[in-house]
Amino acid sequence: MTVQIAVIDDWQNVARDVVDWSALSDVGEVHFLHEYPADNATFVGRLREFEVICVMRERTRFDEDLLRQLPKLKLLVTGGMRNAALDLQAAAALGIQVSGTDSYKHAAPELTWALIMAATRNLVAEANALCAGEWQQGLGGDLHGKTLAILGLGSIGQRVAQFGQVFGMRVIAWSENLTAERAAAAGVTYVSKQELFEQADVLSVHLVLSERSRGLVDAQALAWMKPAALLVNTARGPIVDEAALIKALQKKQLAGAALDVFEQEPLPAQHPFRTLENVLATPHVGYVSRQNYQQFYSQMIEDIQAWAAGAPVRLLG
Template sequence: MRVAVLDDYQGVALKLVDWGTLPGVTVVPFRDHVHDPDLLVARLQGYDAVMRIRERTEFPRSVLERLPDLKLFLATGMRNARSLDLEAADDLGITVCTTNALHQTTVEVTWALIFELMRNLPAETESLRAGGWQVGLGRGLAGKTLGIVGLGNMGIPVAKIGQVLGMNVVAWSANLTPERTAPHDVTCVTKDELFATSDVITLHLPHSDTTEGTVGARELGLMKPRSVIVNTARPALWDEAALYAALREERIGGAGMDVYMVEPLPDDHPFRHLRNVVATPHIGFVTEENFEIFYRQTHENLRAYLDGSPINVISGSRPFLPDSQVAQQMHAQKLASSKRA
C-alpha cells in the first residue's frame, strides 16, 4: 500500500510514528501545498491511501472521482464535512477514518493574538531587535468589553480567560439565548450591540451556509475606531475584502488572524504587510500534542484497515487488496465471464 501524506509543512511525517511496523506500507510525505485540482490529482495517481492534516487540502467529488486507486482516506480531526465530500467517498467506496484532536490549543492562539494587538507587541519586539527601546503605549484588558461571536466549545474557555483578566464579556450568535449564556456569567446581546460596544471581538463559529459572511462591511462599520477583531475559527466567517479596506483606512484598531481564504497565504497578500495586523500561519491546532494524536491514531487506523477491521470510520467500505490478490480477483472475474458466455 502506498500512502501519501499531504501538507507536511514541518517535515515530521516520517518521525512521529514508526511506519515500518506496517509491512508492505510505503509512506510518501509532501511538504508543499497544491492548490490546483489537476495537479493534486496528478500527484496522487497510484496512491492507495491519503493522509490529510486537518482541512489543508480540499477533496470535492470532482477530485475523488479522478482517483481510482484511492481506497482509504486518513483524516485528522472530526471537522471534515465541508472540505471532504463524504457522500462522494461513500458512493465511491472510499473508507474514511479519522482521529481525535485537542481544541484548547486554538484558544491559546486566540489569546496570543489578543495580547499582541492590545499591548502592541510586534512593534515593541521589532524595536528591541533593531537596537531601540519603547515605541508606544499598550492597552490593558481589565475593564474592557470582550465580544464573543459563538459561545461554544471555543467561546466558553475564551470567555473564562477574559473574565479572569477583569473583562466584561458579552456574546452573540444566531441561536444564543440569555438562558444559555447565564451559567457562564456572560451577557447575551444583539449582534449590533456586540460590534458597537466591544473593545475586543473574537470569532468562534463553525463554517456553515448560515455563518458564512457573518462579519461584513456593515459589522465592521459598527466597531469602535480602536477596537480589534480576531479570527482563529474559519476564514469564510468574515469578508476579507471588507476587512482589508477597514484596516487599510484605519477605521478599526487592528485584526488578528490565523485563518485565510487561500492557504498558504500568497507572498504578496496585503495581510502580510499591514501594520495593524497580527497574523499567524494557521497554527491554532499545530502543537506537539495534537500531532502526536494525529499520527498515532492514523497509524492505528491504517493498521486496523489492513487487518480488515477498520476503526474510527465515518464513510466508505472499499477494501484494500495487495497486487497479487487484485490479479487473482481479476482472473476470477474473467473466468466467470467466459463461463457465462
C-alpha cells in the same frame, strides 16, 4: 500485498518524527510527500498509486474530480472530525471510506489568547524594535475591565471566555443558536448581534464555517464596532467579509485585527494583510502544536490499523 500509504500536507516536514509510524509496518509502506500541487492533474500523478492517504485538515481539496482519478484509493484519513475540503458524498459513492481523529482542545484557544495579548500590547513591533537597537515604541493597551465579545460560544469560545474572565474582562456573547441560559451557564452575558459588535473592545470569532456563517462579519457589523476595538479571527477566514475588513482597517474604522485564518490559504504574496500596520497575521497555526499533531497522527495510525482489520473507526459522512 503491501498497502501504499501517503502522508501529505506536511508543510513543516514534521509528521515523520512526531509519532512512530513503524506501527504500520504490518499494514503497508508509509511515504511522506511534501510538495503542494496547484492542480488535480499534478496531484493525480503523485497520488494515483496510493490506497490510503492521510491529509491534514483543510490544506488540500479532494473534490469529486480528483477522487474519480484515484481508482486505487480506499481510505482517506483527516486530522480532526470535520474537513470541508473533502467531498464526503463523492467519496461514499466511489467506495472510499473517510476517517477522522480527535483533536487537542486547548491549542486553538491558547493561540487566540496569544494573539489578543500580542496585538493589545503591540509585542511584535516592540520586539522587532528592540532587535533593531531601539527602545519603547509606544503605549500598549489594556484588557482588565474591558469587554471581550465572543462570536460563537462553543467549546473554543467558552475557553477563550474563561481566559477573559481570569484577566478581569467583562465577557459577552452572541450567535444565532445561543440562548441567554447557555451563556449564563458559562458565566457570560448574552447580548444581541448588534450589541456584541457595538460593545466589544475585543471581538473574537469562534463559529463553524457554514452557509449561514459565511460573511456574517460584514461591513455593517464592522461599522458597529468602536474605532479602538480589535477583531480576532482564529476560526475560518470566510466568516469575515475580507474586502470589508481590509477597507475598515485602511480607513482606521477599527484599531486592528489579529488573524490566523484567511479567505485563501496560503495567503497570497501581495495580500494587504501582509503589509497593513494594524494587522497581526499568523499562518493558520491555531491547531499547529506538538500535542495536537501527536494526537492527529497517532489516531491516523489507529484509523489505518482499524481499516486494515476490517473494522474502521471514526468514520465521517
